[in-house]
Amino acid sequence: MITADLHPASIENVPQPDFSKPLPPREGDRIIQFREALKEAMSHEMRQDERVFLIGEEVAEYNGAYKVSQGMLDEFGPKRIIDSPISENGFAGMCTGAAMYGLRPIVEFMSWSFSLVAADPILNNVPKMLYMSGGQWGCPIVFRGNDGAGGQLGSTHSWCVEGLFANVPGMKMAIPSNPYDAKGLLATAIADPDPVFFLESERMLGDKAHVPEEQYYIPFGQARVCREGDAVTLVSFGRPVNFCIEAAEKLAAEGIECDVLDMRTIRPLDIDSIIASVKKTNRVVVVDQSWPFAGISSEVITQICERCFDWLDHQPVRVNTEDVPTPYAKGLEYAYLPNPERIAEAVKNVVNA
Amino acid sequence: MPQSATASTGNSKPRLSDELSNDRLLEWLRSMQLIREFETRTMQAYQQAKIGGFCHIYSGQEACAVGTIGSVNHDDPVVLAYRDHGHALARGMDPKACMAEMFGKLEGCAKGKGGSMHMFDKPNWLFGGHGIVGAQTPLGAGLAFAARYEWEVMNKGGKKVALCYLGDGAIDQGAFFEALNLAALYSIPVIYIIENNGYSMGTAIHRHSANSENLLARGEAFGIKSVKIDGLDILNVYDQFKPLVDECRDLQRPAFVDFKTYRYQGHSMSDPQKYRTKEEVDQFKEKDSIANLLGHLMNERDAINEDSWKAMRKEIQEEVREAVQFAENATDPDIEELYTDVYANPQPNLSPTAEYKHGAKNPLL
Structure with missing residues (x-):
């Protein structure tokens, strides 16, 4: 009869990095x-x-x-x-x-x-x-x-x-x-x-x-809070995180403080950090550089609705690439991608509604 | 059984297979008959709806799996397509685990998660049955690449050779051309064995592949040693295949084999076989590989007689009957098994709905 032993390919048999070790500082001159x-x-x-x-x-x-x-x-x-x-x-x-x-x-x-x-x-x-x-x-x-x-x-x-x-x-x-x-x-x-x-x-x-010289291991499924605020939660990953930070800095000058979350991994997705932030800000904008239909932003928003619907004061909003094939012309490509202007506009709409 | 059917009658030239002991050949005879019997009971179980999904029967092609696997070492990696029960048994998989897999039971080789097309057996270096036509061909290159890397870069183990089986239907896939290019380019010891049964599902080879009379040209185009083997006579398979294996192992380079064979059953269990005649099938059955080897062992080696053959068949029948019985009585996987074996390192939040975990240990491990 088969015993319920652990999976042979499990991490029990593969040495894994020590994730309890604190990560080296992000600040420095290297x-x-x-x-x-x-x-x-x-x-x-x-x-x-x-x-x-x-x-x-x-x-x-x-x-x-x-x-x-x-x-x-x-x-x-x-x-x-x-x-x-x-x-x-x-x-x-x-x-x-x-x-x-x-x-x-x-x-x-x-x-x-x-x-x-x-x-x-x-x-x-x-x-x-x-x-x-x-x-x-x-x-x-x-x-x-x-x-x-x-x-x-x-x-x-x-x-x-x-x-x-x-x-x-x-x-x-x-x-x-x-x-x-x-x-x-x-x-x-x-x-x-x-x-x-x-x-x-x-x-x-x-x-x-x-970047520290030593090797360090960032655990999967842990978002990074890039900036703290209480007006709206900005959720993103990859390159558009930088656009979110840029937008948040401009918005701060107008008195709108954003919580900016960099998901870092999509699977696993640190939904717990998103929920914690949304419970604080009650508003969320998800910025995703892929298409909107059945994409990551749709997934994140669905999970938000499933887990903290009652905490929302505004429907969740997403900023994606435009739902068209990628254009060549420089101006069109810029308008196609999520950019700081589009993100700021979405935030203002949510905050001022 | 026709006793007179021996391919080597009258062949006086010494053959490599002459050195094979009677015991070894009797083992091969047993292995081929086991596959034949196993497949007969598989078809019955399928017709009784005990087995679901797609199911591809190997009967007729036994000399290929048994003869080629009989020419390599136990730790040489093997990967193949979806007509995989025969190779799994030839590789040493317990018929119980093979049958239980098709019955969708936890005691199956893939815990009931793979089915007929996905026979995996780690202790026997069998890297699966693969369902997508041609998908296994780059994998075969990878297994051989890794074996060479292990020997050459990591200084572990000796020289190995990988066997990658595909049907003639897979030779038209782009993946196979890419695999051939990589195998030749990196000098990878993988032998591509095209089990050429003449049909890509129901499409005859001259209707699915250009220049099909000359498949060897495809291997040769990449500078790969390419050999045609008459696959109905297992002694001939050994005579031709064993030296090829030795050469590929020694020189650490690939080979391409156009392996002529024939399947007695349809492409899958749902095939009405409108594309070929009964006469054609019968013609090949007259050259049956099991009868062939039996005739050799009886008439030229005096290694088996009617009685001992009868006893062997009876023993095999009993073994397969037990495998079916075992599969019948085996455990239906618990619903919890849905969520196991998805990740080796399951973490929280990998899915909005599923919680992955480690489950029952694979019965083969």
């Missing part, structure tokens, strides 16, 4: 770029664990299409920093098999837009493997790359995949908005035994901030 923070997280894990390798288009000899993996080939050699052909279905599927075997692949998609041709391995295999094998094999794998509109790249290269992909159970999703979180979240993603979809933004790779 100013580096977002892309360097990503590289530091990967390189540290690769030094610790031989099973970890990096594969993707131009990651090795070209030193990264966006220079995220600059210098890694020199340190780790071509057996662990692997240039792939432009063949996402192939190499994402190959890494699925490698992860089942016991390696810990980091798969770089130059753009998440290109991951769509790898939908079968990343959506139909990886997140379901543990389940359909009855707990025999999981896929400890990190898929990472640029998400969202870049600079005028047009419709096919500007995907925000979070709304589409976060729908699938079995995966975790992290979306950092700044260099400090990028390093700490990616370190956690690589160490986690489950598949993690890690969404970066080409537009942020050059952003600079203090």
